[in-house]
Amino acid sequence: MSDLKRLGLHDLHVELGGKLVPFAGYEMPVQYPMGVMKEHLHTRAEAGLFDVSHMGQVILKPKAGMAALIAGFEALMPVDVASLPEGRQRYGLFTNEAGGILDDLMFANRGDHLFVVVNAGCKEADIAHMTAKLGAVAEVIAITDRALLALQGPKAEAALEALVPGVAAMKFMDVAVLASPAHGEIWVSRSGYTGEDGFEISVAEAQAESFARALLASDGVAPIGLGARDSLRLEAGLCLYGHDIDTTTSPVEAGLTWAIQKVRRTGGAREGGFPGAARILAELAEAPARKRIGLRPEGRAPMREGVTLWDAAEGGTQVGLVTSGGFGPSVEAPVAMGYLSAGYDGPLFGEVRGRRHAVARAPMPFQPTTYKR
Amino acid sequence: MKYTEEHEWLRVEGDLVVVGITGHAAEQLGDVVFVELPETGTQVAAGDEASVIESVKAASDILAPLDGEIVEVNERLTTSPGLVNDDPLGAWFFKMKIDDLSVLDGFMDEDAYNALIG
Numbered sequence: 157m158s159d160l161k162r163l164g165l166h167d168l169h170v171e172l173g174g175k176l177v178p179f180a181g182y183e184m185p186v187q188y189p190m191g192v193m194k195e196h197l198h199t200r201a202e203a204g205l206f207d208v209s210h211m212g213q214v215i216l217k218p219k220a221g222m223a224a225l226i227a228g229f230e231a232l233m234p235v236d237v238a239s240l241p242e243g244r245q246r247y248g249l250f251t252n253e254a255g256g257i258l259d260d261l262m263f264a265n266r267g268d269h270l271f272v273v274v275n276a277g278c279k280e281a282d283i284a285h286m287t288a289k290l291g292a293v294a295e296v297i298a299i300t301d302r303a304l305l306a307l308q309g310p311k312a313e314a315a316l317e318a319l320v321p322g323v324a325a326m327k328f329m330d331v332a333v334l335a336s337p338a339h340g341e342i343w344v345s346r347s348g349y350t351g352e353d354g355f356e357i358s359v360a361e362a363q364a365e366s367f368a369r370a371l372l373a374s375d376g377v378a379p380i381g382l383g384a385r386d387s388l389r390l391e392a393g394l395c396l397y398g399h400d401i402d403t404t405t406s407p408v409e410a411g412l413t414w415a416i417q418k419v420r421r422t423g424g425a426r427e428g429g430f431p432g433a434a435r436i437l438a439e440l441a442e443a444p445a446r447k448r449i450g451l452r453p454e455g456r457a458p459m460r461e462g463v464t465l466w467d468a469a470e471g472g473t474q475v476g477l478v479t480s481g482g483f484g485p486s487v488e489a490p491v492a493m494g495y496l497s498a499g500y501d502g503p504l505f506g507e508v509r510g511r512r513h514a515v516a517r518a519p520m521p522f523q524p525t526t527y528k529r
Numbered sequence: 530m531k532y533t534e535e536h537e538w539l540r541v542e543g544d545l546v547v548v549g550i551t552g553h554a555a556e557q558l559g560d561v562v563f564v565e566l567p568e569t570g571t572q573v574a575a576g577d578e579a580s581v582i583e584s585v586k587a588a589s590d591i592l593a594p595l596d597g598e599i600v601e602v603n604e605r606l607t608t609s610p611g612l613v614n615d616d617p618l619g620a621w622f623f624k625m626k627i628d629d630l631s632v633l634d635g636f637m638d639e640d641a642y643n644a645l646i647g
Contacts, residue, residue, distance in 0.1 A: 187559070191559055191560055192559055192560060192585040192586060193559070193560035193562075193585050194560075196585075383559075383585065383586060387585060456562070456563045456607075456610075457563050457565065457583065458562065458563060458583050458588075460587075460588070482585060483562035483563070483583070483585050485560075485585065490562075490563075509565075509581060509588075
C-alpha cells in the first residue's frame, strides 16, 4: 500500500487497532476491534468519532467581493447560494453540461469567504473545476494542513462542548470558528453523514492527535471506521458519490430535488444558469426516466450494489438496479437504495445469486434522523 | 476435528461429516447477518458452493469440502446468523454423508491449521 497516502492520524488508528484498507487513495480504517455492527450501534446509542481527513477542505476567498464569488459559485450548481446567511452551511451539487453530478458537497458562508467540503475521490477534479470556473472571482485554496473529524451521535454534543465551548448552542447546519483552549482554532459545523446529531470538526494537523485523544477519552466516544460510516449513511438514506450518484445521474433522478431551491427552478428569480439546466429543469417539470428509491428486501438476504430489480419472480423485464445496500444494524434488516424506471409501480424482485426475492419500496431515511434543528 | 484451507472445520459424527467455519474465518468475515443453506438431499462435489454467508461487509461462499450428500442443515442459522460469530465451533452449517470417511485423513489437523493462520 506504499502508493497510498496516509492520514495525519495514521499512527493513532494503528494504535487503536484499526484495520486499514485502501479508500480513495488513502489508507483508511475500515473498522476497529469493536467491529462494524457494534460500531454502528454505538454511534446511534452514544457517540462515534470518524476520521474524514481524506475529504477535501477548500476555502474560496473572493478577489472582488462576495457577490461576484456567490454568483460564480451559483453558476456551478442548481442551488441557492445567495440566500445562505453567514454562519450557515448548505448541501450542494456540482453538475455537468449533461445534467449529471460531478460531486456533492457542503458549502458554508463564513462571512468574508466560502468554505467547501468535497468528497475525497473527487477533490482534485473539484479543485481544478473551481479554479477554472471561479479563478476570476476567487482564490481557490486547498486546505491541506487541517484534519477533519466527524463526531456523531447523542453524546457528541456534551463531548465536544467540554473541549470547544459554544458548540452546544449551534443548530443543525450552523457553522462556527471557535477557540478550543487546548487545541487552537476549530472550524465546526453541526452536521454529518450518519443521520445522527453531531459535528464535523476541522482542526490544525499539529493539534489533531491530542484533540482526537481528548474526544476519545470523553464519555461514550469510540473510534468508528468506514464500514459503519457506510451502513449509518445507508440507513439515513444518504447518497454515496460514485455509487448512488455520478456523472450519469441527475439530481432529479437521485431524488435530491430538495437541494434545488425554488429560486433556481423555472419561474424562480435566478432560474437556470447552471450546467445541465435544460435537462434538470425539464425533469423537474416532467419527471425523470428513473428515480432513486428506498428498498426493503422482504427476506433476510442483503441486496447489495449491482443487484438487478425485476418486475417478476421469473422471466419478466429488468426495471431497476440497486446502487447501495446491505444489512442495517439499527433497522435489524437488510436495506438498500437503487434506481427504478419511471412509471413502474408493480411488484419488485431483486436477483441475488441467480434467484429472485421480493423487495418492497420503502421511504427513506430507514432510520429516523435526530438532527438538532 | 479437521480443517480445510477454506477455513472450514470438519467433525465426524457417526457416519456423517459435520461442517462449519472456524473462529478465524468468522472473525475475518465480521458480523454475520445472513446464512443461506443448501437443500437436504442435494448431491454436492468437493468445491461446489454449498452455502452463502453474508456479513455486514460482504457475501462469501461456503464450499462443500467433500463429495457427498447434504443430509441435514442447521436451520437455526437462518433465524440467528449471529451464532456463527458467537460460537463458530457450535454453529454447524450442514451434515454430509460421504462414501469413505478415511478421506478426512487428508485434511489439516488443529496444529497444521493454526500454523496456516499463524
